Amino acid sequence: MTLNQLYYFRSIARHLNFRQAAQDLNISQPTLSIAMSNLEKELGIFLFNREGRGIELTKYGKIYQDQIEDILKQLDACTEQIKRLSSVSLGHIDIGYISTLTRRFIPWNVRNFLKKENNSKITFNFNEGSTFPLIQGLKDQRYDVIFCPYVPDEPQITFYPILYQKFVAIVPFGHPLENRESIELKELSPYPQVAYMKTSGLKKTVDTYLKEAGLVPEIYCEASDEAGIAALVESDFGVSFVAQVESLNHFDIKQIPIRAPMYQRVICMAYLTNQYQAPSIWNFINFIKKERVGLPNASIHPFNE
Numbered sequence: 672m673t674l675n676q677l678y679y680f681r682s683i684a685r686h687l688n689f690r691q692a693a694q695d696l697n698i699s700q701p702t703l704s705i706a707m708s709n710l711e712k713e714l715g716i717f718l719f720n721r722e723g724r725g726i727e728l729t730k731y732g733k734i735y736q737d738q739i740e741d742i743l744k745q746l747d748a749c750t751e752q753i754k755r756l757s758s759v760s761l762g763h764i765d766i767g768y769i770s771t772l773t774r775r776f777i778p779w780n781v782r783n784f785l786k787k788e789n790n791s792k793i794t795f796n797f798n799e800g801s802t803f804p805l806i807q808g809l810k811d812q813r814y815d816v817i818f819c820p821y822v823p824d825e826p827q828i829t830f831y832p833i834l835y836q837k838f839v840a841i842v843p844f845g846h847p848l849e850n851r852e853s854i855e856l857k858e859l860s861p862y863p864q865v866a867y868m869k870t871s872g873l874k875k876t877v878d879t880y881l882k883e884a885g886l887v888p889e890i891y892c893e894a895s896d897e898a899g900i901a902a903l904v905e906s907d908f909g910v911s912f913v914a915q916v917e918s919l920n921h922f923d924i925k926q927i928p929i930r931a932p933m934y935q936r937v938i939c940m941a942y943l944t945n946q947y948q949a950p951s952i953w954n955f956i957n958f959i960k961k962e963r964v965g966l967p968n969a970s971i972h973p974f975n976e
Contacts, residue, residue: 674746676710677739679703680718684736687726762951767798767805768818769872770896771916772938776834777818784958793951801895802872809941815952816959817941820872830939833959836914838880838934840927841900843907853928856884856912863891863909865900873936877912880934898922 682692683703693700711718718732728736768777777797785791800808802819809817810827821830840859842848848858866888867874881888891909894900900911901922912929913919914936919926940959942948948956 672710672713676706677743679706680710680735681739681743683707683719683726684728684732684739687728689726761792762949762954763794763796764816764952764955765796765798765814766816766818767800767808767814769802769805769820769938770799770898771836771914771918772818773799774917780959780962783962784955787958790954793955801868801870803870806941809943812943815942815948816956818938819941820876820936821939822872827944828941829944830941831956831960832937833940834938835935836916836938838877838912838929838936839915839919840910840912840929841904841919841924842910842927843904844923844925846910846925848910848927849925851927853930855930856880856934857886859910859912860886860888862889864888865903865909865911866890866893867900867913868893868895871895873914876936881912 679692679696679698682695683689686692686695689700689703693703696703707718714735716731717729718735719726720729766777766781781795781797785793798805798808798814802822805814805817805819806822806825806828808814818833821832822828840848840854840856842862846862848854867877892903894903897913897916898918898921900913901919901924903909904911905922905924912934915926940956942952942956
């Protein structure tokens with residue numbers, strides 16, 4: 672049994688005429704007759720009663736028609752969905768991103784992408800998460816593109832730098848460091864610290880910076896992102912050393928620049944290397960590359976590509 676035979680049978684069942692069905696299918700009538708004869712032999716039943724030039728469905732033909740209609744409708748719908756997903760202008764994109772990009776970067780860039788000619792009908796799923804779950808979701812193909820800090824030792828993934836964020840110290844108002852215009856990182860040493868959780872892509876980076884500065888901080892508590900850390904610092908659970916993101920401005924805390932060296936993190940757009948991507952996804956990836964912010968051109972170099 673072939674898929675063509677099922678489509679042939681459906682057309683004959685609708686027209687109840689081999690000649691009209693052959694015209695509808697753009698095949699010869701003998702080809703259609705042979706295909707139906709072979710299908711009946713394979714099923715072991717007659718699907719049609721042939722009376723002169725006319726035909727009608729047998730009892731079993733009617734049962735088969737009901738089943739085939741449902742199957743082919745589902746198949747047609749599936750085919751249309753795949754065609755839509757593979758279209759440059761009608762595709763769908765699943766993106767994931769860290770929480771610091773939720774307020775401005777992601778909505779602003781996606782909206783500007785959709786304003787471009789032929790992009791307005793592309794649909795998106797938006798998924799916020801921590802770095803390592805996002806990386807795993809990308810590998811599992813639950814996401815097409817993610818936005819997160821660079822993660823080393825991921826040869827399957829291309830990380831394309833799109834923006835950078837400086838690091839700052841944050842302290843609650845009333846803290847002994849509140850009135851300082853800038854500090855050295857080691858000056859945080861006497862105070863308990865609020866740290867990034869292990870699921871954050873910044874955990875290793877921050878630990879490395881602290882170690883290089885000779886700090887072995889007393890970790891009082893942890894949070895998954897800058898907003899969570901800032902809320903704890905605001906409530907006087909300790910001080911912290913975090914990426915300077917927009918959400919920090921919504922808390923009653925003091926942000927203090929760190930003296931040289933300048934500490935920063937690079938946020939990347941990440942996608943699977945050497946993996947087929949639908950045209951709409953490549954369209955979005957190339958749009959983000961052109962619209963990148965926060966990095967001079969000389970600093971743009973994709974990792975693992």
